[in-house]
Amino acid sequence: MGSTKKIPVYSIRSLQPEALQRSDFLAAPFALYLEQHYEHLHRPHRHSFYHMVLFTSGKGTHTVDFSRFEVQPFQVYCMTPGQVHSWHFTSAVTGYVVNFSEHFFRDFLLNPYYPERFSFFSGVVDECVFRLPEALHTRIVRLLEDVIRYAGGEAPQQDMVRVWLLEVFLLMENGLTRRSTKAIPEQKKVLLQHLRRLIDSNYKLMRLPKEYADLLYVTPNHLNALCRDLLGMTAGELIRNRVLLEAKRLLTNVNMTVAEIAYELDFQDNSYFNRFFKKYEGITPDAFRNNFLK
Incomplete structure (x- = not known):
């Protein structure tokens, strides 16, 4: 499914039995999903789809x-296409997993960017992992079972x-908004x-804020x-952090x-990139790569 020399990118179709032939959606109990795919997915990998686990x-x-x-x-994490991800579990893990393509809601809602309205699908790590409010536990689980x-x-x-999936997202977003100390104008x-x-x-x-x-x-x-x-x-x-993130992602590819x-x-040149990376990460790109490979 992929080599250790280049970080693999998985599609929804690659994670399903051939008989299903679905390329836009997958939902399963997490224990079953883990049993089927742990051999590959515990190593660092990317997805070409949106990914949510409870x-x-x-x-x-x-x-x-x-x-x-x-x-x-009752921790949730949500990922956008392209993010790098891995697992390492020390006991049996249960829950729910939902994968959907960028096109899954497009025809239904006539809005190609609809998932981006939810803070947890921003692609920002600090926003994509959170605890589900206790008041939502039973309702979210029932919806995911359906x-x-x-x-x-x-x-x-x-x-x-x-x-049902949109109801899950709206409930989660509303629950997170209620816990926030300030309301953010739309x-x-x-x-x-x-x-x-x-x-x-x-x-x-x-790279300049003025350009944006x-x-x-x-x-x-x-x-x-x-x-x-x-x-x-x-x-x-914000711009610099996006450049650094992509640099880290590319450094996982030793090719x-x-x-x-x-x-x-x-x-402009390799030495400028090295200085940039070390200034903000504290280590050189080569050192980051070696640490990752270990």
């Missing part, structure tokens, strides 16, 4: 984009599955979503104020030299 019991760790988390009952039951049949009722959230989307598409060539401010028709000061208010960092730091990675990320 743990209900068990011990161990899971790592998302190089940040490690302890497994806890999703699995209908999705596993020969003729799954996809629209019903979509409705206009600010939408602007931040647009900024993140632009950074994801242009971070290799556009121009595309969003706001001033650089407004953009910095938005990022400080919602994220506790400047727009420049690429550090010089090739520097070129891929549009650095």
Whole structure:
């Protein structure tokens, strides 16, 4: 399914029996999913789809984009396509897993970016792992049981599955919002979503907040104020962190030299990339790669 020399990227189809031939959706009890795929998925890998897991019991760790988390009952983690992930469990783990493609809700909602409205699908590690509020435990579990039951049949009722899954997402988002100490105006959230989307598409060539401010028709000061208010960092730091994240992801591929990675990320030369990486990560790219491979 993949080699240790290049981090593998898994599609939904690659994680299903051939008889199902589904490429846009998969839902299963986590213990069964783990039994079928642990040999491959406990190693670092990427997904080409959205991925959500709700743990209900068990011990161990899971790592998302190089940040490690302890497994806890009723902990949820949500991932967007392209994030790097691995597991290491020390006991039996139970829960639920849902995988869906970028196209799964598109025709249903006529909105290709709908999942991005949820904070846990922002692609930001600190926002994608959280404990489910106790008041939601029973209701979310019941909905996921329904999703699995209908999705596993020969003729799954996809629209019903979509409705239930959207209810899960809306309940989780509402529960997280209620725990927040401040309400965020919808206009600010939408602007931040647009900024993140632009950074994801242009971070290799556009490194200045002014360039993004121009595309969003706001001033650089407004953009910095938005990022400080919602994220506790400047727009420049948000851009820089995206470059660093991609550098780390590329460094997991030992078939690429550090010089090739520097070129891929549009650095002027290899020495500049090395200085940049060490300044913000505290170690050289080669040291980071060696630590990862160990």
